Amino acid sequence: MPMLPPSQKPPPSGRRKRRSSHANPPPTMPIAIGTKAPDFTLKTSTAEGLKDVKLSDNFGKKKTVILFFPLAFSGPCTQEMCDVTAGLGDYSGLNAEVYGISVDSPLAQAAWAKQSKISVTLLSDLDKKVAAAYGVIFPGLLGIGDTAARAAFVIGTDGIVQYAEQTPTPKDLPNFAAVKAALAK
Numbered sequence: 145m146p147m148l149p150p151s152q153k154p155p156p157s158g159r160r161k162r163r164s165s166h167a168n169p170p171p172t173m174p175i176a177i178g179t180k181a182p183d184f185t186l187k188t189s190t191a192e193g194l195k196d197v198k199l200s201d202n203f204g205k206k207k208t209v210i211l212f213f214p215l216a217f218s219g220p221c222t223q224e225m226c227d228v229t230a231g232l233g234d235y236s237g238l239n240a241e242v243y244g245i246s247v248d249s250p251l252a253q254a255a256w257a258k259q260s261k262i263s264v265t266l267l268s269d270l271d272k273k274v275a276a277a278y279g280v281i282f283p284g285l286l287g288i289g290d291t292a293a294r295a296a297f298v299i300g301t302d303g304i305v306q307y308a309e310q311t312p313t314p315k316d317l318p319n320f321a322a323v324k325a326a327l328a329k
Contacts, residue, residue, distance in 0.1 A: 174279045174295055174308045181208075181299045182277035186245065186267035189254035197243065197267055200303065207240040207306075207327055208299040211264075212280050212292040214314045216248045216256035220294070224317050225262045231320075232263065238327040240298075245269050247291050280310055294318065298326040 175182070185198040202208045211228065213221040225244055228235075235242050244264045246253065253266040267274075275281050275292040282293035296318035298307035307326035309318050 174297070174310045175277075175305055177305050177308050179305050181297070181303050181305050182274070183303075184269075184274045184277070186269055186274060187250045188265055188267050189250040189257075194250055197265065199243075199299070202241055202299070202301070203303045204301055207238070207301055208297075209235060209240050209242045209323060209327070210278070210295075210297040210299065211242065211244045211318065212275060212278065212295040212297075213244060213246050214282060214285055214291040214294060216246055216252050216266075220315050220317065221246070222256075222260050222262075224294070225257075225264050225266075226260055227317075227320075229261070229263045234324065235327070238324065240327050241265070243267050245274060245292060247272055247275065282314060285314060296320075296323050298323055 181199065183198070183200045185196050187194050188197050199208060211224065213224060215221055228242060232242065242264050245267045247269055249270055250268040253268060256262065257266055269275050269292060272281060272290060272292070278295065278297065280293040280295040281290050283290050285291045293310050294314050294316065295310040296307065297305055300306045306329065307323060309322070311318060
């Protein structure tokens with residue numbers, strides 16, 4: 145039997161390792177509660193044009209709810225952002241700013257927001273760096289490429305993560321009661 149390099153040796157059972165596919169990607173873990181939230185500056189589309197939004201601008205002033213979602217114009221994402229839009233008063237009453245983040249362009253997000261009457265501030269993570277920093281990349285969604293997983297974070301005025309949740313599937317919505325409970329602490 146020829147000698148194989150360690151990386152090509154079959155597992156001890158004699159079966160060959162099966163190459164992983166993105167059909168059932170392994171779940172990723174979001175950053176942990178109690179850690180410093182990765183700061184970011186992302187683009188949003190406003191009536192005046194593109195504008196930068198920086199997370200740390202909220203530090204010392206208000207809490208921040210970050211909602212990662214996979215794609216604009218999809219059913220579950222539209223439901224989530226429309227529901228959050230309807231409850232924005234609840235979040236401002238808890239001294240919180242709400243940001244929705246996806247890998248869509250700011251122009252696509254703006255068209256979707258207009259069509260669906262979404263008033264949550266939508267931020268474009270087109271290069272997926274922020275989703276990666278928060279540990280919420282969903283590999284190979286629907287065979288079209290990597291997107292943000294559906295996830296929710298509450299960031300305190302001190303910049304520390306107070307709540308972190310990644311849903312089991314892109315179709316599941318975050319536990320908004322738990323998000324609001326974390327804001328109320």
